[in-house]
Amino acid sequence: MTEAVRIPNIASSAVKPSIHYQVEMPNPASHLFDVMLTIQNQNSAILDLKLPVWTPGSYLVREYAKHLQTFRAEDDQGQALSWRKVSKNHWQIESGDVTQLKVCYQVFAHELTVRTNHLDASHGFFNPGAVLMYIPGFEEAETTLAVTPPAGWTVTTALPPVEGKPNTFVADTFDTLVDSPVEIGAHSLYDFDVLGKPHQWVIWGKGNFDIDRIIVDTQKIVEVEAKIFGGLPYDRYFFLLHLSAGGYGGLEHKFCTTLLFPRFNFRTTENYNKFMCLVAHEFFHLWNVKRIRPKALETFDYDQENYTDCLWFCEGVTSFYDLAIPMRAGIYDAQNYLKLISDSITRLQAIPGRRVQSLSESSFDTWIKLYRPDANSKNAQVSYYLKGELVSLLLDLLIRRESGNMRSQDQVMQQMWQQFGQSETGYTHAQLKSVVESVAGIDLTDFWEKYIEGTVELPYDEFLNPFGLGVKVETAEDAPPYLGIELKSETGTAMVKTVFCDSPAHDAGIAPDDQILAIDGFRVRANQLNDRLLNYQPNEQIQVTVFHDEELRTYSVTLTESRPTAYKIQPLDNLTQAQQDLGERWLGVNPKLLGS
Missing domain, CATH: 2.30.42.10 (PDZ domain)
Known part of the structure; x- marks a missing residue:
């Protein structure tokens, strides 16, 4: 391999190239996507191409280029062009005076997650950031994508279609392209409307789900979340669900979401509620993260890590709402809501790493820690999802307490939407703190230093007691002495x-x-x-x-004393009228009626 030569970027040219992607899958059982990239009106002697190393919403360098093979480049007459690989995800083509060229390669796709690619005899699914190369400097250029499906398969994506060209779509920028996953296959489509706008469930795989029930509950979730933000920021939206043996996860996009869930986990109430929480979580992201996002994620750098210390707000607040929204929507009641919060407290208190890593540090270090757990992870780190959810709960209770329940975390989200989300202007940690303080009406420096930037234990009772609730620590009778x-x-x-x-x-x-x-x-x-x-x-x-x-x-x-096995939120004894009133305005039911 020859050494790379430093070449002025093609972006210095005033002429924008025409960029077209063609994705085919002639033999789905091979798990190989065939990709052809056609570039016209390019005028650089050396053409740079890169493949992203990560996908927004999943903060890990996933090295998508490791799945790329059989790279080649040719001019419009089919003559091979010389090329060199500069780095793991960077190719340079000696294009000379060629104004139109083609680049062909294959991508191996056999990883069924919401952030990777999967192709087999039953369907194809890809995230464009894990398959399609870009020209550095021309990320703002419009591109088209044509997908050639096998006979009998259909193509579903959030990208707008090109009129008169079947299975051909247009993206105004590379960011839009990356944000638009593509499903190809004989999947099932279920249409429904919410607030006058078309929605759709797109489901691949078989399972024991009840689509009518899912649609009704999805409508409720969409309506509750839209009410927080004053409407829906899109013309149409779809939920893409992959059913598998045991996978789980979700990835947010501006105009759709991708979900992965075990195919037979819809029968029990507990598992169904877990699924609806996942739906609520990913849908909430279309505001928080996709449009309300930290300054570091205002403009994506697909070539490396994008560091921010605010992921606890991006994911933690969203996790807080994914439990609250189904309760507000009537999918489950306040008793079940408090049980889910109790389960989160139990999980956090079992992790020694909560005393070692702060939320800010967890957010910043996600690129090397959260998605790569090892034998010492529970001792040295904490999830910004889990602890962020509980810190968000405390902030919500603090705001409610200070305002007599006239304000809550909802007003924080509304201000963040108005100040940053609608214009998609990134916020800093200081700006985030300022917004929360303006809603709470008090200085939150001490709170920030202890629970977001520090590792002080979360004082659940201090924040729950004004609402007539407390946390009971339980140790099961059959809990053995502690070995560790x-x-x-x-x-x-x-x-x-x-x-x-x-x-x-x-x-x-x-x-x-x-x-x-x-x-x-x-x-x-x-x-x-x-x-x-x-x-x-x-x-x-x-x-x-x-x-x-x-x-x-x-x-x-x-051996030492048995460790607690559960932390349960329950009503306090002898509630004052103020506690009952505040608790009822929060949960919709008098806390003394919630039982133990």
Whole structure:
């Protein structure tokens, strides 16, 4: 490979090239998309092309170029053009005086997530940022995309169609193209209207869902969220749902969302509610993140990480609303809402990393930590989704308390929408704090320093008590003495996944990837560990035998008190009238009626 030569960018030219993408899949079972990029009116002796390394909304450098193969370039007569690869995602073509050229390559697509690509005999799905190259300097140029589906397949995307050209679409910028996933196949389409605008469920895969129920509840969610922001910022919108054996996730876009959910998880109320929370979450993103976004994400750099310390607001506030919106929509009641918040508190309090990493740090370090968990992650980091949700709850309660429930987090979102979202102007952390303070009516410096920029424990009771509620810490009767490990599997071989910091196992020297063999000389399997520990008392010493890197070792471990198994929000005793009134104005029901 020859060394790259520094060449003036084509963007210095006043003439914009014409850019057209053609995506084909002649053999879907091969998992290969065939891509042809045709560029006309280009006048640079060296043409630069790049493939994004990440997709907005999923903050990890995913190295999409690793799936690219059989790259070639040719002029309009079919003659090969010389090219060189400059870096992992950067190609340079020696175009000379050629004004029209074609670039062809293939992309392997066999990863069914909302942020990658998938192609098999049943359908094709791709995120344009993971498939289509761009010309640096011409990200603002209009492009067209033509998709050639196999016989019997249809194409669904949020891009507007080109009149008179089947399965051909136009994107005004590369940002718009990246933000418009494409589904190709024999998927099912379900149309419905909300607030006079057309919507659609697009579903690939089979499952036990009830589409009529989903549509009715989706309409409710759209109406509740639209009410917060004063309307819907689009002409049409669709929900793309992939049903699989066990996948889960969502990725937001301006005019659609992509969802992944287990195909048979719609039957129980708990799982169905989880699905509707996912719908509420991704739909809320069409305001928060897609239009209201941090300064660092105002203009996307597809070549590298885009750092911001505000993802706790982007995702945490959205997570806060994905629990609240279904309650407001009547999909579940206040009792279930408080249970879901309680579950979130329980999860956060079980993570030692909450005392190590702040929300701001978690946001900034997402590129190297959140999506790449390891054996020490729970000891050293915290999710800005999870803690951000609970900090957002505290902010909501604080605003409600200070305003006598006349204002809430809703007014924060409305101001952010009016000040930044409608114009899509990025905000700074200082501007965000200023907006929240203006709604709360008080200085929030102390709150910010403790709970967003610091690692002080969240004082749930302090914020819940004015609303007649508190958090009860529970330890199950069958909870064993504390050993301090998490296993990779609950059955079979007892392989250690995580050793929690400052735990008995940690202090004794047990390490991740150790295989636990026996306790006090008796064999123990993963699904037997808790039952075996129930035979002991706190402060009792046990002998734990393991394979450590295939070496047999025995550790003396002194067990400690059982750890809490649940944190439950419940009504306080002897509520004042003020607490009852404030709680009812928040939840729509008198808190003393919520039970324990």
